Amino acid sequence: MSCSRRDLLKNTFKATLASTLPLSAFKMLSPAQVKASVGDANVRWVFLVDTQKCVGCGLCVKACKNENEVPYDPPITRTWVERYVLMKNGQSHIESPFGGRDGYTDTSIHENEIPADQIAKGFFVSKLCNQCKKPACVQVCPVGATYQTLDGVVLVDRKWCIGCGYCIMACPYGMRFFHPVHKVAEKCTFCYHRIIKGMKTACVQNCPFEARLIGNLKDPNDPVTKIIMNQRVSVLKDEYGTKPQVYYIGLDTNVR
Amino acid sequence: MSVENIVAQGGEHLAVHGLEWTTKELFTYPNEFIYWSIQIVMYPYMTGLVAGAFVLSSLYHVFGQQDLKNMARFSLVFSLALLPVAMMPLQFHLQQPLRGINVMFTPHFTSAIAAFGIVFSTYAVIVLSEIWFVYRQFFVDQVNTLKGKEGAKDRIMYYLYIVLTLGAFDTSDEAVAKDKKAVKILAAIGIPIACFLHGYAGFIFGSVKANALWMSPLMPVIFIMSAIVSGIALCMLTYIIIMEWKKWSTIIAKGKGDESVKMLAGAELDVITKTSRYLLGFLVAAITLELLDLIFRGYTAMKSWDILRSVMYGKDFINIFLLQYTLGNLVPFIMLLVPGLTIRRVFFALIFVLFGVFMMRWNVVIGGQAFSLSFAGYMHYHLPIIPHSMETFKEGLFGAMTVAATPFVLFYFINKVTPSLEYK
Numbered sequence: 001m002s003c004s005r006r007d008l009l010k011n012t013f014k015a016t017l018a019s020t021l022p023l024s025a026f027k028m029l030s031p032a033q034v035k036a037s038v039g040d041a042n043v044r045w046v047f048l049v050d051t052q053k054c055v056g057c058g059l060c061v062k063a064c065k066n067e068n069e070v071p072y073d074p075p076i077t078r079t080w081v082e083r084y085v086l087m088k089n090g091q092s093h094i095e096s097p098f099g100g101r102d103g104y105t106d107t108s109i110h111e112n113e114i115p116a117d118q119i120a121k122g123f124f125v126s127k128l129c130n131q132c133k134k135p136a137c138v139q140v141c142p143v144g145a146t147y148q149t150l151d152g153v154v155l156v157d158r159k160w161c162i163g164c165g166y167c168i169m170a171c172p173y174g175m176r177f178f179h180p181v182h183k184v185a186e187k188c189t190f191c192y193h194r195i196i197k198g199m200k201t202a203c204v205q206n207c208p209f210e211a212r213l214i215g216n217l218k219d220p221n222d223p224v225t226k227i228i229m230n231q232r233v234s235v236l237k238d239e240y241g242t243k244p245q246v247y248y249i250g251l252d253t254n255v256r
Numbered sequence: 257m258s259v260e261n262i263v264a265q266g267g268e269h270l271a272v273h274g275l276e277w278t279t280k281e282l283f284t285y286p287n288e289f290i291y292w293s294i295q296i297v298m299y300p301y302m303t304g305l306v307a308g309a310f311v312l313s314s315l316y317h318v319f320g321q322q323d324l325k326n327m328a329r330f331s332l333v334f335s336l337a338l339l340p341v342a343m344m345p346l347q348f349h350l351q352q353p354l355r356g357i358n359v360m361f362t363p364h365f366t367s368a369i370a371a372f373g374i375v376f377s378t379y380a381v382i383v384l385s386e387i388w389f390v391y392r393q394f395f396v397d398q399v400n401t402l403k404g405k406e407g408a409k410d411r412i413m414y415y416l417y418i419v420l421t422l423g424a425f426d427t428s429d430e431a432v433a434k435d436k437k438a439v440k441i442l443a444a445i446g447i448p449i450a451c452f453l454h455g456y457a458g459f460i461f462g463s464v465k466a467n468a469l470w471m472s473p474l475m476p477v478i479f480i481m482s483a484i485v486s487g488i489a490l491c492m493l494t495y496i497i498i499m500e501w502k503k504w505s506t507i508i509a510k511g512k513g514d515e516s517v518k519m520l521a522g523a524e525l526d527v528i529t530k531t532s533r534y535l536l537g538f539l540v541a542a543i544t545l546e547l548l549d550l551i552f553r554g555y556t557a558m559k560s561w562d563i564l565r566s567v568m569y570g571k572d573f574i575n576i577f578l579l580q581y582t583l584g585n586l587v588p589f590i591m592l593l594v595p596g597l598t599i600r601r602v603f604f605a606l607i608f609v610l611f612g613v614f615m616m617r618w619n620v621v622i623g624g625q626a627f628s629l630s631f632a633g634y635m636h637y638h639l640p641i642i643p644h645s646m647e648t649f650k651e652g653l654f655g656a657m658t659v660a661a662t663p664f665v666l667f668y669f670i671n672k673v674t675p676s677l678e679y680k
Contacts, residue, residue: 076272092632095283096286099286136465139367161352161355162350163355164350164351165351168287169467174286174629176287177273177289178274256630
């Protein structure tokens, strides 16, 4: 069989042309795009933390660990409560042992007794994934194993995550960690399995003081949306440009 | 935090990644650990060496530096031996090593790591094809030599070389000239790709906006400069070792006073002196950029500066200013600059340079995780030395040593097939 250079080029051109049309009927989708078709576009889940109401009991952390099967004893956690104690001399003490799981009943911080009469103010701040509008973790995942649903929640595909830890490095809030059993990136999901069925998240359900609330920002009649719209709220670390969607009432300048 | 560590180690079957080698001080978020450990220090270090070795071999193939002729073959084959080792630390580090290939299946291009598979394989293809063109004539010669020989080893080598020729047995002058041209083109394309491979490793760190130490547009450039420094240093070091070995074997064969010994020693010093000028140039560029970055951070004193300063000038002072800048940069800089260069002085200067570049990687990767995202606490890294689990082996001293030793083992075997030291 002989094939001249001219024939080769001719046939290659023909074959390319002939295959272009049928191939163009297909659309290439990134894994993130495929996964992102999960969820309801008419919903935008947001969270509201009222730090004025939080007493640091730690029930939210306990509930989260149980609900989401995050091993109880290791110090990793999807949500946590921080204690801030600010002294009259300007010194600050911050802690969150075991994510505040066992509640704050101790008067010492980092093994230092804090004299009560020296305290200027003290408060608790609970943290959970901010389900950012522009999530840095989703941007950096090299395989598209972490993705944002249409209703705004960032999830991890445990079957596809390679465990490189880039998302953990990229999150300015330190929300992510490696799950000790599944060996993949793990994070708060706003209890996605619950909220899509109309239930509350485990932490919201278990907060005795309504310091934690979840709502739908796209519903103007949602009580959480009303608070976010009408009251003075703030977010954590907006300088990173990730547009966090967990809103706080009563944040202090010392909050990290 | 000490209580946490004790309790958590009690339930050690549930190994929390990072807990083993991280100690915390003051306030850090609960999930913060040194997640990127020694293997991520090895990754840019080894890629830097690959890139540097390839660039050096290209100096001969593209720019025709004749005195690097023997060196060029060596550094080309050595860069092939280093190539899989650039990927090894990443495999060691992954929590799901078997899924590493997913990066090739579903690359998510907004991620800096996603391009790794593509950049890396492009580079691998270039190195492999360049070696093939360099050695094609040798493969054909071997096939002709081994034809009809009876020994089992000869038969295996015969078939191996037949496969390696890929059926191209033409060794006419015309064909060989085409080979040379192909080598030149490939080497020329290879230089920017080698730089890209490494600069992009810098981008992986430089683009992490959450990390106050890493985030800097200078990071990729700093990485390229120090990569070239380390690559040249390693090749010079190996060159010195090979030339000294040659010199001593000549001395043993012909006696110390022989003319050829003097010629060898003279040629060696000449090459080393010339190459060390390039090394000095890149070293100056690397230090300048690093200092610029440091001064800029101090002058602008953004929110993160307080904690960065306390890490740089306090906790990591020895690692950064003594081991990296003084011992790894300043000392070899002076050693190479002082007139009357001797091989022995260069030899030690090169070891300091290689050490300095390693410390730079260490201070970036580990130093970048030495402070909490809360800017209110610190984390300390304790390199696991005696392994007691797979994880402490992979991400410990022995894992790092395995990575560092692999290129030499690979080189030994590759060199059996494509001899880069004897073949003229």
